[in-house]
Amino acid sequence: MKAAVLYSGGKDSSFVAVMLKRLGLDVELYTANFGVYDSFIPASKSAEALGFNHNVLRMDKDILKVTCERILEDGFPNEGIKYIHAQTVETLAETHDIIADGTRRDDRTPKLNINQIKSLEDRKQVQYINLDSFGHRSVKLITENLFEISKERSNRDNSSDFEVEIRTMIDEMGGNSLDIFPEHYQTRVIGYKK
Amino acid sequence: MKAAVLYSGGKDSSFVAVMLKRLGLDVELYTANFGVYDSFIPASKSAEALGFNHNVLRMDKDILKVTCERILEDGFPNEGIKYIHAQTVETLAETHDIIADGTRRDDRTPKLNINQIKSLEDRKQVQYINLDSFGHRSVKLITENLFEISKERSNRDNSSDFEVEIRTMIDEMGGNSLDIFPEHYQTRVIGYKK
Numbered sequence: 001m002k003a004a005v006l007y008s009g010g011k012d013s014s015f016v017a018v019m020l021k022r023l024g025l026d027v028e029l030y031t032a033n034f035g036v037y038d039s040f041i042p043a044s045k046s047a048e049a050l051g052f053n054h055n056v057l058r059m060d061k062d063i064l065k066v067t068c069e070r071i072l073e074d075g076f077p078n079e080g081i082k083y084i085h086a087q088t089v090e091t092l093a094e095t096h097d098i099i100a101d102g103t104r105r106d107d108r109t110p111k112l113n114i115n116q117i118k119s120l121e122d123r124k125q126v127q128y129i130n131l132d133s134f135g136h137r138s139v140k141l142i143t144e145n146l147f148e149i150s151k152e153r154s155n156r157d158n159s160s161d162f163e164v165e166i167r168t169m170i171d172e173m174g175g176n177s178l179d180i181f182p183e184h185y186q187t188r189v190i191g192y193k194k
Numbered sequence: 195m196k197a198a199v200l201y202s203g204g205k206d207s208s209f210v211a212v213m214l215k216r217l218g219l220d221v222e223l224y225t226a227n228f229g230v231y232d233s234f235i236p237a238s239k240s241a242e243a244l245g246f247n248h249n250v251l252r253m254d255k256d257i258l259k260v261t262c263e264r265i266l267e268d269g270f271p272n273e274g275i276k277y278i279h280a281q282t283v284e285t286l287a288e289t290h291d292i293i294a295d296g297t298r299r300d301d302r303t304p305k306l307n308i309n310q311i312k313s314l315e316d317r318k319q320v321q322y323i324n325l326d327s328f329g330h331r332s333v334k335l336i337t338e339n340l341f342e343i344s345k346e347r348s349n350r351d352n353s354s355d356f357e358v359e360i361r362t363m364i365d366e367m368g369g370n371s372l373d374i375f376p377e378h379y380q381t382r383v384i385g386y387k388k
Contacts, residue, residue, distance in 0.1 A: 001335060016327075022216035024339045098332070105308070105326065114299070121329065132299065132326035133210075135315065138292070141195060145218045 002026045003129070004096035006088060007054070008160045009046035011143040012102030014189040016131055017052055018146060020100060030057040032088045034064035036165045036172075042188055043160035049191040063087045067162075068169045077166070077180055078109045084162050085110030093124035100129040106136045147189045154186035196220045197323070198290035200282060201248070202354045203240035205337040206296030208383040210325055211246060212340060214294060224251040226282045228258035230359045230366075236382055237354035243385040257281045261356075262363045271360070271374055272303045278356050279304030287318035294323040300330045341383045348380035 003020045007013045007029035021027045029047045031040040033056050040056050047054035063084060071080035085101075089112065092099045103111045112120065117128050131139060143149070156164045167177035197214045201207045201223035215221045223241045225234040227250050234250050241248035257278060265274035279295075283306065286293045297305045306314065311322050325333060337343070350358045361371035 001339065019213065019217060023213060023336050025336070098335075105311075117299075117329075127329060127332045127335070129327055129329075129332055133213075133323055134327075135311075135321060135323075138321045138323055141292075141321070142217050142219070145195065 001098065002028060002096065003098040003100055004092050005029050006057075006092060006099070006101040007031050007043050007047060007052075008102070009043035009188050010102065010161070011147060011149060011187060011189055012104060012131060012139060014046065014050060014102075014147060015139060015143050016100050016102045016129065018050065020129065021052075025098065027052055029054045030092055031055070031160050032057045032059050032084075032091075032162065034059045034061050034165050034169075036061065036064060037156065037168045039156065039160050039164035041160070042158055046189045050189065057088065057092060059088060059091055064165055064169055068166055068173060068175070071166065071180055072170065072173070072175050075180070077163075080166070081162060082110045084166070086112065086116070088162075089120065089128070090124070093120060093126045093128075096126065098127045098129065102131055104131040104136060104139050105134055143189075146193060148191045148193055149187050150190045151185050151187050154184050158188060159186045195292065196222060196290065197292040197294055198286050199223050200251075200286060200293070200295040201225050201237050201241060201246075202296070203237035203382050204296065204355070205341060205343060205381060205383055206298060206325060206333060208240065208244060208296070208341060209333060209337050210294050210296045210323065212244065214323065215246075219292065221246055223248045224286055225249070225354050226251045226253050226278075226285075226356065228253045228255050228359050228363075230255065230258060231350065231362045233350065233354050233358035235354070236352055240383045244383065251282065251286060253282060253285055258359055258363055262360055262367060262369070265360065265374055266364065266367070266369050269374070271357075274360070275356060276304045278360070280306065280310070282356075283314065283322070284318070287314060287320045287322075290320065292321045292323065296325055298325040298330060298333050299328055337383075340387060342385045342387055343381050344384045345379050345381050348378050352382060353380045 003025040031043040197219040225237040261278040
């Protein structure tokens with residue numbers, strides 16, 4: 001029973017990975033990359049610290065381009081992030097029977113709703129798992145108990161979120177990514193709690 | 195971090211109990227009882243086989259009465275079962291900070307929807323966890339891998355579902371519980387897979 005988990009190195013995707021492993025599945029981690037910047041490195045370090053195999057999921061650069069165009073058009077990232085997340089899940093589903101991500105019950109974006117989940121499962125003949133069992137307080141409680149977490153001012157070398165390559169491409173396109181994504185703090189899992 | 199899990203001895207509530215334990219919570223199991231029949235015994239045996247503490251959650255008999263009246267009025271159990279489940283979750287929330295049950299993403303009844311969950315969490319200041327992360331195929335896959343499961347023709351001494359006391363009271367009220375709940379097979383967790 002192999003499960004492919006979409007992985008950013010953050011606490012939510014680390015949570016779902018550890019949960020599935022402890023429930024008996026063989027977990028492989030996948031971080032999406034669109035060929036614009038090697039943003040998967042922080043995730044690969046988190047994966048190693050947690051004892052998981054880590055892989056880069058090579059994605060079509062055009063998906064990133066469509067995402068950035070949408071975000072620049074909207075002036076805010078929500079719809080673009082929803083799109084790039086859904087496309088990544090679809091890509092992961094091409095080659096795996098059980099796929100998972102760290103979206104939580106109380107998340108708005110990015111997140112598949114129940115109809116999108118059922119459509120995905122039917123079309124791709126996969127099982128999709130996320131963190132809908134848990135509200136944000138339970139995720140916080142459990143992850144603080146499970147993981148050592150680092151918190152740093154966000155920069156493009158300490159995060160493997162979609163945001164890193166989106167920022168890079170938006171700036172290349174002549175936009176200003178700081179208008180879209182204000183500076184924030186970035187948390188990353190750096191190991192299990194001792 | 196104590197979590198109180200509503201427990202029937204079935205594979206779904208056993209799944210959520212084991213999941214929370216393996217995520218680091220101190221799990222206590224609770225089986226509802228309305229004082230009509232000692233239907234908690236099969237659940238207590240399953241709990242023991244899995245190494246969990248088991249408790250009986252003493253519930254008001256009037257809740258069972260309202261449930262049975264509703265079921266007899268409707269001629270089918272769905273709304274009554276939804277009511278008795280919701281009342282039991284509310285009762286468990288009176289005395290615990292983290293509560294859980296084994297309802298799954300694809301379940302219809304009994305199940306709290308997202309608005310009921312948020313209302314419960316706000317009113318009772320609790321965290322509620324269920325199996326919404328998983329579709330029925332994933333639950334089947336994972337539980338078959340985790341547990342030894344017995345399958346028998348359902349009778350009132352091999353199940354701890356609400357159904358047992360509902361049947362008993364409906365028959366006492368002069369109804370015929372076999373019209374409402376047709377005979378079926380009952381699965382029960384009897385230990386971990388070797």
